[in-house]
Amino acid sequence: xxxxxxxxxxxxxPPPVMKKVQEEFRNYNSMGIGITELSHRTEEFAAIIDKTxxxxxxxxxxxxxxxxxxxxxxxxxxxxxxxxxxxSTGIAEYADSGYWSEKALIExxxxxxxxxxxxxxxxxxxxxxxxxxxxxxxxxxYIHITTNNTVYGTQYHAIxxxxxxxxxxxxxxxxxxxxxxxxxxxxxxxxxxxxxLGATGLAIVIIRRDLIERSEGKNLPTMLDxxxxxxxxxxxxxPPTFSIYFLMLVTNWLKEQGGMNAMEKINTLKSQTxxxxxxxxxxxxxxxxxxxxSRVNVVxxxxxxxxDEKFVTDAEKEGLIGLRGHRAVEGLRASMYNSMPxxxxxxxxxxxxxxxxxxS
Amino acid sequence: xxxxxxxxxxxxxPPPVMKKVQEEFRNYNSMGIGITELSHRTEEFAAIIDKTxxxxxxxxxxxxxxxxxxxxxxxxxxxxxxxxxxxSTGIAEYADSGYWSEKALIExxxxxxxxxxxxxxxxxxxxxxxxxxxxxxxxxxYIHITTNNTVYGTQYHAIxxxxxxxxxxxxxxxxxxxxxxxxxxxxxxxxxxxxxLGATGLAIVIIRRDLIERSEGKNLPTMLDxxxxxxxxxxxxxPPTFSIYFLMLVTNWLKEQGGMNAMEKINTLKSQTxxxxxxxxxxxxxxxxxxxxSRVNVVxxxxxxxxDEKFVTDAEKEGLIGLRGHRAVEGLRASMYNSMPxxxxxxxxxxxxxxxxxxS
Numbered sequence: 001x002x003x004x005x006x007x008x009x010x011x012x013x014p015p016p017v018m019k020k021v022q023e024e025f026r027n028y029n030s031m032g033i034g035i036t037e038l039s040h041r042t043e044e045f046a047a048i049i050d051k052t053x054x055x056x057x058x059x060x061x062x063x064x065x066x067x068x069x070x071x072x073x074x075x076x077x078x079x080x081x082x083x084x085x086x087x088s089t090g091i092a093e094y095a096d097s098g099y100w101s102e103k104a105l106i107e108x109x110x111x112x113x114x115x116x117x118x119x120x121x122x123x124x125x126x127x128x129x130x131x132x133x134x135x136x137x138x139x140x141x142y143i144h145i146t147t148n149n150t151v152y153g154t155q156y157h158a159i160x161x162x163x164x165x166x167x168x169x170x171x172x173x174x175x176x177x178x179x180x181x182x183x184x185x186x187x188x189x190x191x192x193x194x195x196x197l198g199a200t201g202l203a204i205v206i207i208r209r210d211l212i213e214r215s216e217g218k219n220l221p222t223m224l225d226x227x228x229x230x231x232x233x234x235x236x237x238x239p240p241t242f243s244i245y246f247l248m249l250v251t252n253w254l255k256e257q258g259g260m261n262a263m264e265k266i267n268t269l270k271s272q273t274x275x276x277x278x279x280x281x282x283x284x285x286x287x288x289x290x291x292x293x294s295r296v297n298v299v300x301x302x303x304x305x306x307x308d309e310k311f312v313t314d315a316e317k318e319g320l321i322g323l324r325g326h327r328a329v330e331g332l333r334a335s336m337y338n339s340m341p342x343x344x345x346x347x348x349x350x351x352x353x354x355x356x357x358x359x360s
Numbered sequence: 361x362x363x364x365x366x367x368x369x370x371x372x373x374p375p376p377v378m379k380k381v382q383e384e385f386r387n388y389n390s391m392g393i394g395i396t397e398l399s400h401r402t403e404e405f406a407a408i409i410d411k412t413x414x415x416x417x418x419x420x421x422x423x424x425x426x427x428x429x430x431x432x433x434x435x436x437x438x439x440x441x442x443x444x445x446x447x448s449t450g451i452a453e454y455a456d457s458g459y460w461s462e463k464a465l466i467e468x469x470x471x472x473x474x475x476x477x478x479x480x481x482x483x484x485x486x487x488x489x490x491x492x493x494x495x496x497x498x499x500x501x502y503i504h505i506t507t508n509n510t511v512y513g514t515q516y517h518a519i520x521x522x523x524x525x526x527x528x529x530x531x532x533x534x535x536x537x538x539x540x541x542x543x544x545x546x547x548x549x550x551x552x553x554x555x556x557l558g559a560t561g562l563a564i565v566i567i568r569r570d571l572i573e574r575s576e577g578k579n580l581p582t583m584l585d586x587x588x589x590x591x592x593x594x595x596x597x598x599p600p601t602f603s604i605y606f607l608m609l610v611t612n613w614l615k616e617q618g619g620m621n622a623m624e625k626i627n628t629l630k631s632q633t634x635x636x637x638x639x640x641x642x643x644x645x646x647x648x649x650x651x652x653x654s655r656v657n658v659v660x661x662x663x664x665x666x667x668d669e670k671f672v673t674d675a676e677k678e679g680l681i682g683l684r685g686h687r688a689v690e691g692l693r694a695s696m697y698n699s700m701p702x703x704x705x706x707x708x709x710x711x712x713x714x715x716x717x718x719x720s
Contacts, residue, residue, distance in 0.1 A: 003392035007399040010601055018394050022385040026378045032363035032679065034378050036560060036606065039367040039682060072432035072561060073583050076597040080581030110579050194598055200396060201432060201561040201600030219470050221440030223433050224584075237436040238554055240561030241370055242602065246396065319392065322399060 004344035007322030008150050008297060008335040009174070009195030012344075017198070017249045035245050040238050048245050049234065055251035059259050060176075062183050062206060069205040069229035070239055075173045075192040077224075078203060079104045082169060082188065083111035085215040085226050087141045093117050093166070094144045095134070097154060098125040099328055101146035104171060108144070117143065125152040127289040131160045140166040141214075142187060148175035150195070151326040153299030153333065154292045159185055167211060175296055176204070177254060178338055179264035187211055193243065196296070196337045197250050202243035205229070254338065263338050270336050270345045271295040277349045283356045301331040307359055308332055318351050320344075364704035367682030368510050368657060368695040369534070369555030372704075377558070377609045395605050400598050408605050409594065415611035419619050420536075422543050422566060429565040429589035430599055435533045435552040437584075438563060439464045442529060442548065443471035445575040445586050447501045453477050453526070454504045455494070457514060458485040459688055461506035464531060468504070477503065485512040487649040491520045500526040501574075502547060508535035510555070511686040513659030513693065514652045519545055527571060535656055536564070537614060538698055539624035547571055553603065556656070556697045557610050562603035565589065614698065623698050630696050630705045631655040637709045643716045661691040667719055668692055678711050680704075 005012040021035075028035040029044055038045055053068045062068065071077070082104075083092060090112045094105035096119035108114050115137060118129030128149075136143070143162060147170050148155040159181060162168035167187020176191040183189065189206040193199040205226065212227050222228050228236050257263070275293060278284040278300050286293065286300045302308050308331055312324045325331035336345060365372040381395075388395040389404055398405055413428045422428060431437070442464075443452060450472045454465035456479035468474050475497060478489030488509075496503070503522060507530050508515040519541060522528040527547020536551040543549065549566040553559040565586065572587050582588050588596045617623065635653060638644040638660050646653065646660045662668050668691055672684050685691035696705060 001392065005393050005397055007397070009598065010397055010399055013394065013397050018386045018396075021396075022382055025382040025385060031681075032361065033365050033681070034373065036378075036381075036558060037365055037367070037370055037373050039370055041687075072434070072437070072600075074432070074597045077432075077581075077583040080583060084581070107582060110581065192598065194601075198396060200598065200602050221437075221444070221470065222467060223437040223440060237434045238369065238552065238560065240432075240600065240603070241554075242560050243600070321391075321393070327401075 001319040003319045003321060004340065004347060005322050006320065006334045006336065006340070006348070008326065008333060010200050011195055011198065011322070011335055011337055012339040013198035013250065014253045014339045017246075017253050020249055021246065036242050038241060040235065040241050045241060048248055049239070052244050052248040052251060055248065055255060056204065059251060059254055060181070060183055060206070066183060066206050066208055067212070067230040069207065069226065070234040070244055071203045071205050071229060072201060072240055074203055075100070075171055075190060076103070078171070078190045078205065079107035080110070081224050081226070082142070082144070083108040084220055084224055086167075086169070086188070086211060087112045088214045089139045089141045091115060091137060091139055092141045092144065093137060095119075095129055096121060097128050097146055098149035099151040099326070100149065100171060100173070101144070104144060104146065112141070115140070124287070125149065125154065126287050127292045128154050128156050134160070136165055142167045142169050144169045144171075146171040148172070148294050148296055150174045150297045150335070151328055153286070153288050153294045153297045155294040155296070157291065161185065167208065174337070177260055177263060178267050178296055180260050193247055197247055198339065199243040199246040199250060201240045202247060266342065267295045267336070267338070270340065270342055271298060273345055273349065274298045274334060274336070277352055281356060283360050284352065296335060296337055298334045298336065299325060299329070299331060300333075302359070305330065310359070311355055314355060315351055318347075320348055320351055361679040363679045363681060364700065364707060365682050366680065366694045366696065366700070366708070368686065368693060370560050371555055371558065371682070371695055371697055372699040373558035374610065374613045374699045377606070377613050380609055381606065396602050398601060400595065400601050405601060408608055409599070412604050412608040412611060415608065415615060416564065419611060419614055420541070420543055420566070425569055426543060427567050427569055427572070427590040429567065429586065430594040430604055431563045431565050431589060432561060432600055434563055435460070435531055435550060436463070438531070438550045438565065439467035440470070441584050441586070442502070442504070443468040444580055444584055446527075446529070446548070446571060447472045448574045449499045449501045451475060451497060451499055452501045452504065453497060455479075455489055456481060457488050457506055458509035459511040459686070460509065460531060460533070461504070464504060464506065472501070475500070484647070485509065485514065486647050487652045488514050488516050494520070496525055502527045502529050504529045504531075506531040508532070508654055508656060510534045510657045510695070511688055513646070513648050513654045513657045515654040515656070517651065521545065527568065534697070537620055537623060538627050538656055540620050553607055557607055558699065559603040559606040559610065561600045562607060626702065627655045627696070627698070630700065630702055631658060633705055633709065634658045634694060634696070637712055641716060643720050644712065656695065656697055658694045658696065659685060659689070659691060660693075662719070665690065670719070671715055674715060675711055678707075680708055680711055
């Protein structure tokens with residue numbers, strides 16, 4: 001049976017990538033050794049990391065004002081590295097749009113004063129807090145947003161225009177390379193790679209080069225200082241070699257598919273199709289303000305917790321897996337990142353139709 | 361041609377492990393999805409991380425006084441996490457036995473006063489600094505050693521007995537599970553897993569549970585606080601799932617081979633065979649004090665730099681790769697961790713014999 005994996009991450013990887021990794025797993029580049037056995041100080045690995053970076057630059061349109069870094073520790077380590085490196089005035093501003101943005105701001109409080117620009121906590125994070133209502137400080141070190149909220153299924157459809165203000169920092173763990181964005185609008189973009197990009201144990205950090213100076217004189221731990229990654233090209237110590245290789249293949253695939261333009265188109269279609277089905281009958285509900293609905297994580301419910309659980313179990317029997325909602329909110333969630341084909345969404349909708357018929 | 365990979369790390373992996381990963385890469389546990397696509401919040405992944413921990417406990421004889429943690433960032437991040445978490449008196453003591461121990465102590469200076477217990481820098485790190493000459497402070501937070509020195513090819517054959525003193529902390533990145541050790545002699549053991557254990561992007565941290573309290577009240581970044589890993593069983597955020605799975609397979613293999621006893625025996629034999637060959641003629645030289653020679657990284661030279669380079673190139677043609685010395689010292693190095701069979705060492709020695717005949 002063909003499996004469609006709707007897990008929020010680690011998540012589905014394009015089948016041609018999985019096939020390629022498997023095929024060459026024990027014999028990378030005809031060297032007679034496997035990719036996991038390849039020293040990071042070889043020409044062959046240098047070619048891998050260079051290609052991965054150039055793919056990311058090409059896909060996202062990143063110019064040389066920005067450095068692209070590969071860091072371990074996930075987005076959660078970035079929650080600390082960002083204030084450690086960039087909190088220059090003692091104050092930073094965070095928009096609170098849900099679970100992960102809240103985690104980011106709580107961590108940042110260890111390093112300075114955090115002003116909340118807006119929060120949708122009162123309405124159970126059913127929307128993105130209004131950017132128009134932001135009251136910006138004049139002395140903020142940076143402004144932090146979470147562009148897509150995996151747990152609650154909301155997304156900034158328009159990125160706040162912050163040119164002329166403090167640098168905009170975005171956690172894009174679940175929507176990086178899933179749609180068009182203008183990198184020049186940001187001071188720093190970070191993303192754990194195991195979600196949209198399928199590579200576990202790796203985070204991508206795209207940082208505007210002038211911001212690196214902010215850590216000068218702070219005597220930060222070497223592995224927590226962005227300058228280490230920028231000046232040593234993410235090779236200060238052994239990088240997560242397999243994950244970087246994996247990311248090279250995923251970004252190769254992404255380029256072949258047509259890059260961010262193509263992804264925006266297909267992701268819009270996939271999510272619209274899902275939301276139309278959810279809205280078509282009262283059996284399924286989605287609580288998000290329609291204009292803030294995420295194009296990659298569709299959160300929904302059946303009429304009861306019992307039916308939600310039955311939905312997950314029955315769907316698994318049809319090869320539709322990973323549909324359980326995040327433990328913080330329960331319910332159901334279909335994560336449909338770049339790797340999920342329209343076919344998978346259509347199969348899910350067929351199943352939703354049958355399930356409603358049988359259980360309503 | 362059969363390849364023997366003498367790289368210091370990432371390095372050779374047991375062929376049955378590579379075969380198993382390849383075989384099930386796209387269909388883990390008959391789930392129809394690949395291991396890299398498996399959510400860390402599944403029962404299947406819980407079984408993987410539990411099995412990996414229990415393998416490590418069994419192989420090393422670790423009792424419940426110790427926690428076993430899986431951390432990203434390599435040994436280099438541990439260089440900072442150790443003093444951040446464990447520097448309780450403002451002073452710590454480090455033995456300086458070479459490249460990596462020096463890096464560890466330089467990093468630690470960011471967090472307190474570092475006393476050098478002994479250094480072999482004056483003799484170009486040709487030995488382990490004498491433990492008998494250590495003058496221990498009464499107020500040290502901990503004592504740090506690097507049990508095997510990958511760059512210079514030295515190793516503590518006897519681990520200092522530190523019961524009754526400050527906790528002993530050891531970087532075992534290149535000799536963990538390669539020989540018998542008594543974990544109870546240590547406060548903390550850490551090791552990046554891509555060397556002896558073949559799993560990139562992962563470090564193992566074995567910590568005596570009472571030491572975790574030292575970070576209380578320090579308000580450390582969540583991802584840099586050992587208590588996060590201990591209390592959340594290394595699952596605070598998405599762990600490097602593929603690397604942990606890989607480590608499970610390597611430790612399964614290690615148990616099948618007979619564990620640390622068997623490894624000590626074969627590693628002793630392999631290294632003795634190599635040192636006997638090196639000592640058998642003046643063409644090859646090893647500068648290490650014989651009783652301090654590493655059993656896993658054999659560092660040697662031919663009569664000239666030109667011949668060293670020719671050795672590397674000619675050996676590659678015979679399928680013997682990764683023999684170039686560390687960039688800090690040059691020369692030659694054969695890293696022969698657990699995965700390197702005696703057959704590989706014998707093939708290297710045959711080549712050394714031929715090379716000497718042709719070039720002397």
